[in-house]
Amino acid sequence: MDSGRYYLKNEHHIFDEFEFKNGRVLNNVHVDYGVMGTPKYDEEGNIVNAIMFCHTFEGDYSSLSDIHLLIDENKVLSKEEYFFISITSLGFPESCSPSTTGLKDLFPEYEIEDLINFKRQLIKEKFQNIKRFHGIIGIAFGGYEALGWSVFYPDEMDFVIHFASSFKNDGYKYIYAKLANDIIESSPQYFSEVYDESISKVLISLSQLHYLVTFSMNYFNKMSIDEIDLTMDSFADRGLFYDIYDIKIRNDFLKTYNLENYLDRIKSKLLIVSVDNNNYYTPEYDSIPLHNAVENSELIFLDMGDEPNELEHLYKIEEDIKRFLSDV
Template identity: 40%
Template sequence: MSSFEFENGEVLKDVKVEYMTFGTPIYDEQGNIENAIVYCHGSLGNYSSMKKIAPLACEGDVFDENKYFFISLTSLGSPNSCSPSTTNLNSKFPKYSILDVVNFQKQFLKEKFNIEHVLGMIGNSMGGFVSLTSAIHFPDFADFIILGVSSYKVAGHDYVLSKLVNEIITSDPDYAKGELTYSLLRSSRLANLAEFNFGLSKKALRNMSNDELDVELENFGNEMMEIDIYDLKYCNQSCMMYDVENDLDKIKSKVLIIACKQDPHFPPELDAIPMNEMIDDSELIIMDSDLGHLCFNELETISDDLKRFMNNF
């Protein structure tokens, strides 16, 4: 995109957007794509997170690629789209909100595909924040939204986790320098390790021996060091401020909420169930999976429920 303006008024030019599509676009009489579904990934993921729905994209399945046109972009703030690391602005990158992520997405869809209305949005974790925020601020944009292991606000234990990650990063004296140092790499590793306990279910972790956990924790820390510390800090900050509880009555889209009984991030009784009660036209599916917060990797286990929902569209 030629430029993007943030909520705070700051503007970046020559904005990079990474994306992919699959499926079959269907056009109306005016030449507009009428079957677009936008996939919104989780924190610091990218366009390839759309692979989570690939097992259900075969002919006759829930997300039949002959019926739908899927678009997935790497969101604002994530590496390889416009982000602190991609722009090399690091700590000078404009602070952004979840609404900025939504506006970034909408501007891209309009400029690249001339899309001003989509059939639906599918959001996983932070992607659920994006989908829900879009449905609130642009009620006529999507016919449906599917929210996976997500919530209407970051609060309680999840807010404390975000504060901890933020504290680990900003307490490093090298953070403000805007240059990657050994100390920052170490702080980035520690900040990411704080997240390890919020992926798999407690049962799955308990079933591992301590030696196995040592290996898993070490590997996780090493893998997550690939995430730039400034991208992590900005994304964490935007999620930490997310709260749309008082605006849920503005939603016009039909909503499907997918939760997981074993999710340590967003337990259904604290997030999905209250959200289902607060959103008028919503349905709730609670998965049973030891993958916990990562349960979107086995959506095929609820394919019948998803088919019933998608038959409306």
């Protein structure tokens, strides 16, 4: 593992089979993941400083670099002190997904337990000397997995950091997922085995829709019309790199995600990081209600001003995270 100490090392694994909560079973299931950092062991040879990183809606295992301001040398989560595992989630390309399996719209629908069990199975098969995580960190979509892990397997981690995320997908977030899927299903070629140019147009429309929730209203309102046109067109081109079936089933999951009635199961220390001007995950409807529902949780706010990318401002909460970890 020394070769992966300072650089994220990409690895691959194949499950003989993976069973979904609904009973569907897939064989020869591909898992894409990466490791980085310095494992530390107890007297029995178990790794005691492992941290699982869970990526965003558009991310994969390599998105661990999103938090480089926290894990670089001498930082609060320095890779000299911790061992990181980052797994490309179930349903995402490179790991088992509609696009990589070729199942397209026939891929099994998944729930939050499936996303978690997919990663737990990798740990059981490849990292038998990890009996418990020191922590799990999740950003946005990854926050769903991190929080879900603490709900369904509450004894498997010491802490969770839940960054710019939520505990349920209702209201505005539900409307977004439903609208995205309505756009997808409006294409007559969606269920066709032959790829058609209309699919590319749908993907561009989806990317433009995603643009609406990527930046804050403060940021949009500071831009000129010309700047909005330019950045929106540039952002839309990213849609051409998506797979429509991966996006569709991901939105199906988002429409059902709700941990509201299970939050009392959480035993680990929970740090909730709320971004003050996030246009999708808001303090009022996401972070504050979660904090109120989970006893002894901690809530901090990341002040971004009018800047567009919260990940570039992580240095502002480094001391808060250091204080939180000192009590774990």
